[in-house]
Amino acid sequence: MKRSFENPLIGDKVYFTKYATEPGSPASIIDVELKPGGGNGLHxxxxxAEHFxxxxxxLSIQVGKEILRLLPGETATAPAGSLHRFFNASAQPNRFRVTIDPGHPGFENTLKIAYGLASDGHVNKAGMPKKLWHMxxxxxxxxxxxxxxxxxxxxPLAWMARRAMADGRFKRELEPYTR
Structure with a gap:
């Protein structure tokens, strides 16, 4: 099973240390390399929960309105339901581990899909999928x-996704990225 994925557009890399379906705890464990200025939006x-x-x-983590700056060995948690994001505000790349608890195969697959779409040129300059149903x-x-x-x-985006799953577009266009 492939474990390493790179987004060539933004230069981020992810490595699946443990998939949710593998033996051991039911967590998903992902190591991330983040370039300066990289990160995601609030969600x-x-x-x-996500443990960083x-x-x-x-590594900078925002949970609610609080922004935490983590140095090697330091941790932070975004509990389920909490608005959060991670970002690299420094001038150097960083590397961090995120543990998804409980593990979530759907989350794992979306990273593979998003990085695969970027690798194949199916995203715009901002890294957003060109097709709304992909998003x-x-x-x-x-x-x-x-x-x-x-x-x-x-x-509406979720409705488009469900429709694509029902009519076979998901299986043809996105499922291959999840293997």
Whole structure:
């Protein structure tokens, strides 16, 4: 099973240390290399918590309104339902581990899909999938929920994703990335 994925557009790398379905704890464990300025937007997950551990460099985590700066060996948790994001505000790359508890195969697959789409040129310059149903699938499978204005478009995107799953587009276009 492939474990390492890179997003050539933004230069981030992920390595699956443990998939949720593998023996041991039911967690998903992912090591991430993040370039300076990299990160994600505010979001939350209803069904799992994310535990972050800085391995190298400096990692910034926002949970709610609080911003934490982690150095190697330091940890932070975004409980299920909490608005959060991670980012690299330093001038150097960083490396961190995120443990998804309980593990979430859908979240694992969305990383593979998103990085695969980027590798194959199916995203715009901002890294967003060119097809709206692709974005809807990523959001739906990963239990990623968006705040504010974006919460208004989340339901139509999820509907598009479900339709693509029903009519076979998901199986043809996105499922191959999950293998």
């Amino acid at each position: 939350y997950h209803k069904t799992f 551990e800085c391995l190298e460099g400096e 809807g699938t990523i959001i739906l499978l990963s239990d990623t929920n968006l705040p504010g204005f974006f919460s208004l478009i989340q339901r």
